[in-house]
Amino acid sequence: MSSTTERSEAESLGRRLLNKVPEVTIWFWVIKILCTTVGESFADWVNTTLGVGLVNTSLIFTAVLAGALGWQLSTDRYAPVAYWLTVVVLSVTGTLYTDILTDSQGVPLAVSSAVFAGLLALVFGVWYARERTLSIHSIVTRPRELFYWLAVLVTFALGTAVGDWTLELTGWTPGTSVLLPLALIAVIVIGWRLGAGAVLSFWLAYVLTRPLGANLGDWLASPDTDGGLGLGTAATSLVFLAAILATVVHLTRSRSDVIEADRTERSPTANPARERIMLGYFALAAVAAVALLAWAHQQPHEVAAGEAEVSAPAPAASLAPGRATAAFPPAEVTKLRAITADTLAKVDAGDRAGATERVKDLETAWDDDQSTLEAEDAQTWHALDGQIDQVLQAVRAAHPERAAEDHALNALLASLG
Structure with a gap:
């Protein structure tokens, strides 16, 4: 050729x-x-x-x-x-x-x-x-x-x-x-x-x-x-x-x-x-x-949930079944359990926006009751506080892992009796 x-x-x-x-x-x-x-x-x-x-x-x-x-x-x-x-x-x-x-x-x-x-x-x-x-x-x-x-x-x-x-x-x-x-x-x-x-x-x-x-x-x-x-x-x-x-x-x-096939590349004069x-x-x-x-x-700012937590947080202390109900008013525990169960249901249904919105209710309710519940039983309060923090981190993560969400929510439900 x-x-x-x-x-x-x-x-x-x-x-x-x-x-x-x-x-x-x-x-x-x-x-x-x-x-x-x-x-x-x-x-x-x-x-x-x-x-x-x-x-x-x-x-x-x-x-x-x-x-x-x-x-x-x-x-x-x-x-x-x-x-x-x-x-x-x-x-x-x-x-x-x-x-x-x-x-x-x-x-x-x-x-x-x-x-x-x-x-x-x-x-x-x-x-x-x-x-x-x-x-x-x-x-x-x-x-x-x-x-x-x-x-x-x-x-x-x-x-x-x-x-x-x-x-x-x-x-x-x-x-x-x-x-x-x-x-x-x-x-x-x-x-x-x-x-x-x-x-x-x-x-x-x-x-x-x-x-x-x-x-x-x-x-x-x-x-x-x-x-x-x-x-x-x-x-x-x-x-x-x-x-x-x-x-x-x-x-x-x-x-x-x-x-076009017949077009030659035209570059501007450099x-x-x-x-x-x-x-x-x-x-x-x-x-x-x-x-x-x-x-x-x-500048002071809140780190986006889940984005700064590169390593897994330390496991929160677990509670024996019934411990939370015995330490705190049953009505308060029932309220927290209902919100947690709703959040888990939304996670399982794939409702990401709904789960994030509902877990905000959990955070608000827990913060509102802090002064009362912590005074009644500080040890139980701190154990539940750690578990709730893990739930918030798992649900609000930038790239949530379904297994981590399920684990954190089910652990909190177990602790709530």
Whole structure:
């Protein structure tokens, strides 16, 4: 085969693979944010509401990811359904991998954020060393396509860790925490307009859409007592999956994000001096963001329940059956037992918002009766107080474990007689 023929076939293959990546339009960013929100809410819904468990959910979605990615790699051109299905599944899977490190392995969010940042830098480093470009508009070979999807997976995991770490550091509600990644994305867009490198700007914004979408999902799903809108993870997932489906249908029909096969990549003339100035601009923005987080961390705030408790709390003292009824007025014990039983029923029914709301009644009733009950029997009061604290931590956890909730609630019910 002549070199001319080989080059012609390579260019033909390049155009076909190029068409498997969408053009970066406003639709690209809209659907990317929708996908990241689904990644947060859908993972929580399957893991906690359905009671599947974190590890089992991760295994299921890893298998689903293998199928979706296999479909995407087997196509010979950009297909919106295959491409965005892969992004959605990657979003869910990246979230679950971060949650495993944090919730199951007890890895601090600061450590997991640093690990994923280093891993992303390694992926980009190897990708650039091999291909001499990180532009998504130059993905014209199979290795570049594989590098691209690996980078996307790591950005989802990194964005999840950084977003959760921000909440842990600041104590912000999910609604407030949306503002920081949104502001940083605006800063990046301004920098890109002023001459920052397009590739750098793209990947910075791509990483930041993950905490933006995740915090948006938390804000919509969290109960109003936690600063959210109270839609729940199931409703939030359904709304955003429907929005993704509608957007994909529109893109399939309009082909507005398809890179034409005969289009050659047109890169604007680079201005090295201006790009260096914009690097300084991005560095200043990063310093300002770190300073803001440090300031917020120093302010008095309540740590979001379940997010700072990386290690399991010490087991609370148990009580012999009937001890609480003997020590305290039966009417008070009956009231506490009824609230606890209601909370357990809502947990078992998958009513996350209802369980969180009902357990607030338990906290309020217990605090209101503290002065009276503690004076009657301090030892019994402290034992029950420890058990109630464990119930509050389990039910209000950012990523609740069904087994931990059931254990804490049933232990409290047993102690209440």
